[in-house]
Each structure stands twice: as structure tokens, then as C-alpha cells.
């Protein structure tokens with residue numbers, strides 16, 4: 001089972017991705033980890049192309065696709081993958097289809113996380129982070145110190161309304177064509193609407209599995 005997650009930053013898809021990976025016994029793919037792995041290995045054939053990341057330059061679709069193609073051949077990905085943050089463009093989506101096809105697979109399921117602005121703003125603006133262990137909290141929890149390591153929690157400095165607005169717009173502009181692409185693909189496409197900020201990750205997770213079941217796909221948690 002190969003699954004693509006679509007949704008703006010703050011939609012909770014990262015959390016759901018990790019949960020589902022555990023429940024389904026498949027791997028969550030992080031392109032960041034793949035890039036880091038290559039950068040640690042100077043002998044890797046993709047090392048020269050991937051080095052641009054170190055300079056802070058933007059990576060082309062071509063390089064990202066090569067890194068994914070190389071990375072997902074590893075045995076840990078053989079039962080299936082949850083893609084979060086990839087593909088981001090049509091070129092990447094098409095490349096992913098080809099890569100999977102060569103492996104005798106395809107994108108089976110696309111989960112689109114649709115989140116209202118109110119929920120996004122509530123979540124992101126209320127976000128607190130532990131500067132040491134990076135655990136994320138929400139102001140609603142009323143904590144001032146990290147419950148793992150006792151460090152004082154801080155606001156994430158880049159989270160203000162203007163920046164969130166910009167990130168959202170960017171997300172919408174870039175990924176809008178992806179929805180159309182996957183809607184006309186053989187993949188089962190489901191939309192999860194999140195309009196209640198008090199919904200817990202476990203509740204959202206249940207909704208996802210219910211929707212999947214409605215589509216006639218049987219997935220055991």
C-alpha cells in the first residue's frame with residue numbers, strides 16, 4: 001500500500017502519517033532524511049547533486065526525484081510507503097508514478113487534509129516548542145516547561161499571522177494542480193475535513209480509517 005498525504009502546514013498530516021505508518025506496518029518517507037543520508041556518504045552516486053542542499057540552494061524536481069527513486073529501493077520500504085511532503089509538484093507526481101510502476105506498484109490512496117483557517121491559525125499560533133528536545137506543545141495545555149526535559153518552552157519564532165498566510169497561499173498555489181492530478185488517477189482519493197481545533201489526533205485517525213472503509217478498502221489498524 002502506497003499512500004500520498006496532501007495538506008497545508010499545520011494540518012496535522014505529519015502526526016497522522018506517523019500514526020498510520022505504525023498502524024499499517026509501512027514506512028513514512030522523509031525526503032529530508034534521504035538527503036541527510038546521502039550527505040553523510042561522500043561515495044554515494046548522488047552526493048554531488050545533493051550537495052546543493054548544503055549551500056541552501058533550492059533543489060530541482062529532477063534531483064528530488066532521483067533521491068526518492070534511489071531511497072525507496074531500500075528493503076524497509078518494500079511493504080509500502082506513506083509520502084508526506086512529496087510529491088509537491090506535478091513533475092514530482094509524474095516521476096513518482098514512474099518510479100513506483102517500475103517497482104510494480106502505484107499510488108493506491110491519497111488523503112487530502114482540508115483544514116479551516118481558524119483551526120490552522122489556532123494550532124500554529126498556539127504552538128510552543130522545547131528548544132532542547134524539540135517536543136511540540138500547545139498553549140492550551142498550560143505548560144511552561146517541557147515535560148520530557150524540564151526546559152522552558154518558547155514560541156516558534158517564525159510563526160506569525162503574516163507568515164502563516166504566506167505559507168498557506170504558497171501551498172495552495174503549488175499543490176492545487178496535484179489534487180486534480182490525483183483525482184483523475186487510479187488512486188482512491190479521500191478528503192478529511194478538519195474544522196474543529198479540539199479534535200485529538202486519535203479522533204482524526206479514526207475518521208481517516210472510517211473514510212477509507214467507506215471507499216471499500218479494508219485496512220486493519
Ligand SMILES: [Zn+2]
Pocket residue numbers: 130131132133134135146147148149150151
Ligand atoms: Zn524538552
